[in-house]
Every structure is written in C-alpha cells, then in structure tokens.
Amino acid sequence: MAQSALLDALVEALRCLPGVGPKSAQRMAYYLLERHRDDALRLSDTLKVAVERIGHCERCRTLSETGLCSVCDDTRRDAGLLCVVESPSHLQVMEQATHFKGVYHVLMGRLSPLDGIGPEELGLDLLEQRLAQGEVRELIMAISPTVEGEVTAHYLGEMAHAHGVRVTRLAQGVPMGGELEYLDSGTLTHAFESRREY
Structure with missing residues (x-):
C-alpha cells in the first residue's frame, strides 16, 4: 500500500530535527497519528507560537x-x-x-x-x-x-x-x-x- 502524500510530507518535515533519519521520522509520524493526535496538535500549536514569539537577545544573541x-x-x-x-x-x-x-x-x-x-x-x-x-x-x-x-x-x-x-x-x-x-x-x-x- 502506498503512503499518502501528506504522510510523506510529515515524515520529511520531521527529518529536519538533528539525528532523525527516515526511519525515526516515520516512527514519529505514525506515533503521533495513530493514537496521540491530541499531543500532535499541542506540539503543533506550541511550535507555531514558539517560532513566532522567540527571537534573539539584543545583547548576547541567545x-x-x-x-x-x-x-x-x-x-x-x-x-x-x-x-x-x-x-x-x-x-x-x-x-x-x-x-x-x-x-x-x-x-x-x-x-x-x-x-x-x-x-x-x-x-x-x-x-x-x-x-x-x-x-x-x-x-x-x-x-x-x-x-x-x-x-x-x-x-x-x-x-x-x-x-x-x-x-x-x-x-x-x-x-x-x-x-x-x-x-x-x-x-x-x-x-x-x-x-x-x-
């Protein structure tokens, strides 16, 4: 059975994380979609807010x-x-x-x-x-x-x-x-x- 294009896109997106290869990304995607959809939505929402609101310190750059x-x-x-x-x-x-x-x-x-x-x-x-x-x-x-x-x-x-x-x-x-x-x-x-x- 062929995977959906959206599932392939999710797996590929998860590969941006350090140390995450194709198999690990696939396991994460299935884990989130099979039984942990609430966690996936919370992760998505938190990540979006963090990316929008967290910048760099003007003095030290952290x-x-x-x-x-x-x-x-x-x-x-x-x-x-x-x-x-x-x-x-x-x-x-x-x-x-x-x-x-x-x-x-x-x-x-x-x-x-x-x-x-x-x-x-x-x-x-x-x-x-x-x-x-x-x-x-x-x-x-x-x-x-x-x-x-x-x-x-x-x-x-x-x-x-x-x-x-x-x-x-x-x-x-x-x-x-x-x-x-x-x-x-x-x-x-x-x-x-x-x-x-x-």
Missing part, C-alpha cells in the same frame, strides 16, 4: 521572548566577565552546571568558511562592540575543542587581545573534539573553575 534575556537583564551579573558559548543550549548547560555570575555572548555556531559561516554569522561585530566599550575584563571561551572550535577560539583571542582584554579557556576535563553539551556537570564545573590563559 534565544529570548523579550528584547533582553533574563541573564542580560539581571543587573547583579558581572558584566566584566564575558563567556563565549556556541549555542543557547551551551549557555543553559553553563548556567546549570557552574556558579558563573558573568554574562554571555552566544555565537550560534563556529567559524567554518567551507560552510559559509564567517564572523558576520557569529555576531562578532556585536562582540567587538562589547569589547571596545572597556567594561569586559576577561573573555572566557567555552568553545568545544573541535577543529572549527579551535579556529574560532584563535580568532576571538586575537580580537580580545587587541582590546587589552584577558582571555581564558576552559581547562581540564574537556576532551579534544568533544562537545560541551555532553559533559557531566562535575567535569564542566572543574573545567570552568580551572580555566587557563589563552
């Missing part, structure tokens, strides 16, 4: 429903400590696993010229402005130690040093080529507290 996210809007945070992370999920990991009370800049990726990701896509003009204001004392790089991460870290280090800002990097416990979001909180806390000059 996901936010307001102009400034809750971290940037908190005047008790130390604006002199600026932690650079790759994604909003990395920011969330840092907030949950460490006692960091500074602020963030979210890159939304890593430098990758082959993929067309340059300084503009990472909001480095905004980061440059923050460094030029003179309030930042230390730039903490919490970037995954992949090839692209190392290139990005070097670029950021040069930018910060040009403004006389101290640059540190997460230390022990972060394996080369590893991703921060998969580290346990103990390892990440130790790496954060043992950061070193870059």
Whole structure:
C-alpha cells in the first residue's frame, strides 16, 4: 500500500530535527497519528507560537521572548566577565552546571568558511562592540575543542587581545573534539573553575 502524500510530507518535515533519519521520522509520524493526535496538535500549536514569539537577545544573541534575556537583564551579573558559548543550549548547560555570575555572548555556531559561516554569522561585530566599550575584563571561551572550535577560539583571542582584554579557556576535563553539551556537570564545573590563559 502506498503512503499518502501528506504522510510523506510529515515524515520529511520531521527529518529536519538533528539525528532523525527516515526511519525515526516515520516512527514519529505514525506515533503521533495513530493514537496521540491530541499531543500532535499541542506540539503543533506550541511550535507555531514558539517560532513566532522567540527571537534573539539584543545583547548576547541567545534565544529570548523579550528584547533582553533574563541573564542580560539581571543587573547583579558581572558584566566584566564575558563567556563565549556556541549555542543557547551551551549557555543553559553553563548556567546549570557552574556558579558563573558573568554574562554571555552566544555565537550560534563556529567559524567554518567551507560552510559559509564567517564572523558576520557569529555576531562578532556585536562582540567587538562589547569589547571596545572597556567594561569586559576577561573573555572566557567555552568553545568545544573541535577543529572549527579551535579556529574560532584563535580568532576571538586575537580580537580580545587587541582590546587589552584577558582571555581564558576552559581547562581540564574537556576532551579534544568533544562537545560541551555532553559533559557531566562535575567535569564542566572543574573545567570552568580551572580555566587557563589563552
């Protein structure tokens, strides 16, 4: 029996999620349509509202429903400590696993010229402005130690040093080529507290 065109379209739409191949997408589609239609409608409604209302923080670029996210809007945070992370999920990991009370800049990726990701896509003009204001004392790089991460870290280090800002990097416990979001909180806390000059 041939699948309907609409079912094929649903399966294909679900494949946009990371790690979801054709079989997983098909299982999800059948799961939602067979017995969980109320959940499917709630998912659809919530996703639509989230896409319409969630944008980016004007200062750090994380996901936010307001102009400034809750971290940037908190005047008790130390604006002199600026932690650079790759994604909003990395920011969330840092907030949950460490006692960091500074602020963030979210890159939304890593430098990758082959993929067309340059300084503009990472909001480095905004980061440059923050460094030029003179309030930042230390730039903490919490970037995954992949090839692209190392290139990005070097670029950021040069930018910060040009403004006389101290640059540190997460230390022990972060394996080369590893991703921060998969580290346990103990390892990440130790790496954060043992950061070193870059």
